[in-house]
Amino acid sequence: xxxxxDDTMRNDGARTAAVVLERCxxxxxxxxxxxxxxxxxxxxPEHAAVNALAAGWMQxxxxxxxxxxxxxxxGRLEGATPGLPALLLGSHLDTVPSAxxxxxxxxxxxxxxxxxxxxxxxxxxPFALEVVAFGDExxxxxxxxxxxxxxxxxxxxxxxxELTDEAGITLHEAFVAFGLDPxxxxxxxxxxxxxxxxxxxxxEQGPVLEENDLPLGIVSSIAGARxxxxxxxxxxxxxxxxxxxxxxxxxxxxxxxxxIERLARDADLIATVGxxxxxxxxxxxxxxxxxxxxxxxxxxDADRDSVWQQIETLLDxxxxxxxxxxxxxxxxxxxxxxxxxxxxGVIAAGIRAADLRAADGADDAPAPLELLSMAGHDAxxxxxxTEIGMLFVRCAGGVSHHPDESVTEADVxxxxxxxxxxxxxxxxxxxxxxxDPA
Amino acid sequence: xxxxxDDTMRNDGARTAAVVLERCxxxxxxxxxxxxxxxxxxxxPEHAAVNALAAGWMQxxxxxxxxxxxxxxxGRLEGATPGLPALLLGSHLDTVPSAxxxxxxxxxxxxxxxxxxxxxxxxxxPFALEVVAFGDExxxxxxxxxxxxxxxxxxxxxxxxELTDEAGITLHEAFVAFGLDPxxxxxxxxxxxxxxxxxxxxxEQGPVLEENDLPLGIVSSIAGARxxxxxxxxxxxxxxxxxxxxxxxxxxxxxxxxxIERLARDADLIATVGxxxxxxxxxxxxxxxxxxxxxxxxxxDADRDSVWQQIETLLDxxxxxxxxxxxxxxxxxxxxxxxxxxxxGVIAAGIRAADLRAADGADDAPAPLELLSMAGHDAxxxxxxTEIGMLFVRCAGGVSHHPDESVTEADVxxxxxxxxxxxxxxxxxxxxxxxDPA
Numbered sequence: 001x002x003x004x005x006d007d008t009m010r011n012d013g014a015r016t017a018a019v020v021l022e023r024c025x026x027x028x029x030x031x032x033x034x035x036x037x038x039x040x041x042x043x044x045p046e047h048a049a050v051n052a053l054a055a056g057w058m059q060x061x062x063x064x065x066x067x068x069x070x071x072x073x074x075g076r077l078e079g080a081t082p083g084l085p086a087l088l089l090g091s092h093l094d095t096v097p098s099a100x101x102x103x104x105x106x107x108x109x110x111x112x113x114x115x116x117x118x119x120x121x122x123x124x125x126p127f128a129l130e131v132v133a134f135g136d137e138x139x140x141x142x143x144x145x146x147x148x149x150x151x152x153x154x155x156x157x158x159x160x161x162e163l164t165d166e167a168g169i170t171l172h173e174a175f176v177a178f179g180l181d182p183x184x185x186x187x188x189x190x191x192x193x194x195x196x197x198x199x200x201x202x203x204e205q206g207p208v209l210e211e212n213d214l215p216l217g218i219v220s221s222i223a224g225a226r227x228x229x230x231x232x233x234x235x236x237x238x239x240x241x242x243x244x245x246x247x248x249x250x251x252x253x254x255x256x257x258x259x260i261e262r263l264a265r266d267a268d269l270i271a272t273v274g275x276x277x278x279x280x281x282x283x284x285x286x287x288x289x290x291x292x293x294x295x296x297x298x299x300x301d302a303d304r305d306s307v308w309q310q311i312e313t314l315l316d317x318x319x320x321x322x323x324x325x326x327x328x329x330x331x332x333x334x335x336x337x338x339x340x341x342x343x344x345g346v347i348a349a350g351i352r353a354a355d356l357r358a359a360d361g362a363d364d365a366p367a368p369l370e371l372l373s374m375a376g377h378d379a380x381x382x383x384x385x386t387e388i389g390m391l392f393v394r395c396a397g398g399v400s401h402h403p404d405e406s407v408t409e410a411d412v413x414x415x416x417x418x419x420x421x422x423x424x425x426x427x428x429x430x431x432x433x434x435x436d437p438a
Numbered sequence: 439x440x441x442x443x444d445d446t447m448r449n450d451g452a453r454t455a456a457v458v459l460e461r462c463x464x465x466x467x468x469x470x471x472x473x474x475x476x477x478x479x480x481x482x483p484e485h486a487a488v489n490a491l492a493a494g495w496m497q498x499x500x501x502x503x504x505x506x507x508x509x510x511x512x513g514r515l516e517g518a519t520p521g522l523p524a525l526l527l528g529s530h531l532d533t534v535p536s537a538x539x540x541x542x543x544x545x546x547x548x549x550x551x552x553x554x555x556x557x558x559x560x561x562x563x564p565f566a567l568e569v570v571a572f573g574d575e576x577x578x579x580x581x582x583x584x585x586x587x588x589x590x591x592x593x594x595x596x597x598x599x600e601l602t603d604e605a606g607i608t609l610h611e612a613f614v615a616f617g618l619d620p621x622x623x624x625x626x627x628x629x630x631x632x633x634x635x636x637x638x639x640x641x642e643q644g645p646v647l648e649e650n651d652l653p654l655g656i657v658s659s660i661a662g663a664r665x666x667x668x669x670x671x672x673x674x675x676x677x678x679x680x681x682x683x684x685x686x687x688x689x690x691x692x693x694x695x696x697x698i699e700r701l702a703r704d705a706d707l708i709a710t711v712g713x714x715x716x717x718x719x720x721x722x723x724x725x726x727x728x729x730x731x732x733x734x735x736x737x738x739d740a741d742r743d744s745v746w747q748q749i750e751t752l753l754d755x756x757x758x759x760x761x762x763x764x765x766x767x768x769x770x771x772x773x774x775x776x777x778x779x780x781x782x783g784v785i786a787a788g789i790r791a792a793d794l795r796a797a798d799g800a801d802d803a804p805a806p807l808e809l810l811s812m813a814g815h816d817a818x819x820x821x822x823x824t825e826i827g828m829l830f831v832r833c834a835g836g837v838s839h840h841p842d843e844s845v846t847e848a849d850v851x852x853x854x855x856x857x858x859x860x861x862x863x864x865x866x867x868x869x870x871x872x873x874d875p876a
Binding site (some may be wrong): 096097098103138139140143145205206207223227235236237238239240241242243244245248250251253254255257258261265270272273274275276277278279280281282283284285286287288293295297331373374375376397398399400401402404 | 534535536541576577578581583643644645661663665673674675676677678679680681682683686688689691692693695696699703708710711712713714715716717718719720721722723724725726731733735769811812813814835836837838839840842
């Protein structure tokens with residue numbers, strides 16, 4: 001497929017990027033935190049509000065819309081004939097606490113904008129287009145990630161109903177409060193026959209594109225993550241207690257956190273302890289209990305699992321030496337997910353097309369770069385149903401999950417062009433009956 | 439002074455110990471925590487409730503009572519003639535979170551019980567007896583300890599008015615809400631002329647007495663403590679961020695906590711990090727900020743200050759290496775406080791008298807043991823006004839600041855005998871016009 005390179009399209013692209021960024025700003029105003037900080041969690045009033053906004057934008061793009069049985073906001077544009085399998089486009093609208101305004105959100109809004117472009121062009125595709133705005137990817141509220149995408153993928157677990165948020169509200173109760181029927185959650189599950197594939201745009205959440213001076217990149221695969229809740233129990237006591245009689249849970253946890261960092265670095269894995277809480281948490285009381293999270297991720301599942309075994313041994317040793325008790329509980333596990341050759345090909349074709357357009361037809365751009373995603377994505381869950389492909393967009397300093405998260409309008413314009421071209425490249429290949437990228 | 443050794447007194451002693459322990463249980467029911475856990479902080483409804491109970495018991499012991507301008511509950515029994523300087527007896531009724539039921543409380547109730555014995559005996563002393571139940575020793579609510587005793591000692595700082603609790607309520611606002619007039623807090627201040635000395639009974643909060651098979655001990659001095667709030671700032675970011683781009687505040691804090699422990703142990707000081715909080719505190723977000731407390735105490739102020747300098751250097755080094763920023767803020771500083779020879783002598787005389795009584799007059803008890811108190815006490819603040827002496831009572835396993843905090847009724851009976859005998863020994867010495875112990 002050769003993309004058109006006339007001025008009208010470039011201007012459309014620039015205008016659409018501005019609209020996408022305005023919509024990012026509009027969504028950012030729906031937050032449970034004060035002072036401009038962003039937090040938007042699953043099944044919250046803010047979740048309902050942004051679903052309504054997304055539904056309106058989907059309708060404006062020509063889609064029929066519905067909220068599925070798990071609270072994901074969905075839209076569909078029929079293809080050349082009604083009822084065709086769909087290319088699913090999407091990402092998530094929930095956030096971490098004190099979040100940025102692009103992680104997940106940019107992918108949803110890019111998908112809607114690209115569908116609007118295709119609707120406007122009047123072009124009919126050999127598949128339907130569906131957009132999904134997942135309600136939970138981050139796992140902020142219930143500690144378990146990908147709840148929205150796992151509902152759609154049909155891998156929902158009944159055990160999750162008893163998960164509780166910080167206020168003690170169960171997932172089951174939150175469903176009911178949101179107006180959903182827990183018994184009907186399986187209605188959100190789709191099947192492999194529904195889809196021809198899944199494409200997602202996302203900010204990189206890393207520095208590789210920026211360091212290579214590239215606006216866009218192709219995801220090769222998504223690192224598998226395992227998450228654990230680790231509880232170290234000692235004995236609370238007066239801060240004047242002599243060393244011989246201390247069983248300080250926080251001292252043990254601190255030693256463990258330092259050692260986990262060393263083990264993971266040595267094995268070229270990423271380990272993050274982002275949550276830690278001590279009890280009773282008083283200046284003059286030895287910590288009787290320390291609870292912390294561990295998020296462990298790497299390119300290969302086997303390496304990651306081997307390092308986890310080393311960490312478990314180490315926790316046992318530290319706690320034995322210090323007279324502490326340790327308990328570990330796995331809260332999340334996702335195998336590494338590989339993007340299919342076909343969808344990596346269409347993303348590459350899309351990036352090349354956008355590069356060409358940006359360069360007024362002169363193809364002097366470097367070949368598209370493939371990156372491993374250390375961050376997890378909804379695509380990991382959707383990979384259970386259909387093949388996946390992902391487009392990464394450069395973000396400033398590799399910073400995400402932070403208010404400083406930032407993208408440029410020029411990069412978003414390039415991403416819109418590339419994502420649209422990728423969809424059309426898949427359509428070309430699909431029409432040709434081929435599994436090769438266009 | 440030779441104590442009476444008849445059965446009536448022994449039985450009185452046993453009965454009074456039971457009453458003291460029942461009163462500890464009654465106070466334990468006044469808590470802001472559910473499920474039988476104890477927390478009772480300065481200027482809370484629970485503070486008001488236990489002051490009222492203590493006032494009733496003081497009146498029952500023959501004292502006139504008042505709540506002072508800082509919320510301390512006070513009582514006074516006149517001596518041989520009205521208006522004499524007083525021997526001040528006391529401790530505190532506030533607690534840490536998830537506290538035991540004896541730390542501080544036992545000292546207040548022992549003082550009241552001993553005054554009741556002296557009232558009942560009809561004996562007139564050459565000084566008045568005052569009992570004070572301090573409203574804040576632990577510093578749980580406002581992060582600054584000894585507020586109650588420093589008000590009495592006249593060392594209240596106006597800067598404290600802006601201290602806030604977790605809910606953002608200032609100390610000034612809490613005073614008003616409790617029905618106190620902040621402008622009148624200086625009315626709580628007493629002078630050196632008001633007192634002949636201060637005696638305090640307290641559980642040991644350490645294992646030394648238990649390991650020496652002794653129910654009671656004499657405090658030689660109270661270690662000086664300094665407390666700091668340490669804030670390490672990095673940058674929040676996605677948990678998939680590569681090592682090269684991480685500025686993880688919790689990893690830095692953990693390294694610091696491990697190093698602080700090593701430095702303090704090597705210098706024979708006690709260091710406790712009991713409070714730690716991370717922000718934004720999410721499983722999949724690198725900690726952008728970690729705040730923790732440090733409580734540093736030792737036998738000699740100079741050693742402690744020297745180790746603090748080493749810790750400051752170390753914090754700077756760790757943070758420089760990790761691209762973090764560190765800020766430290768001292769929240770509390772108390773010099774080591776020495777118990778006077780005279781009051782150590784009367785405590786020793788009291789212990790010997792109680793040993794004699796317990797052994798039916800046969801003095802085969804070991805000589806009273808002197809201990810350094812690593813825990814801080816109200817006596818440190820009162821030392822600004824008058825000489826201090828402290829009686830330590832064995833506690834099970836050296837455990838305090840924990841629901842398992844425990845004393846035996848036999849030890850409490852022995853403590854009551856000893857504390858009463860110490861007061862009478864001081865009276866004997868006082869009457870003799872001597873500065874030597876009886």
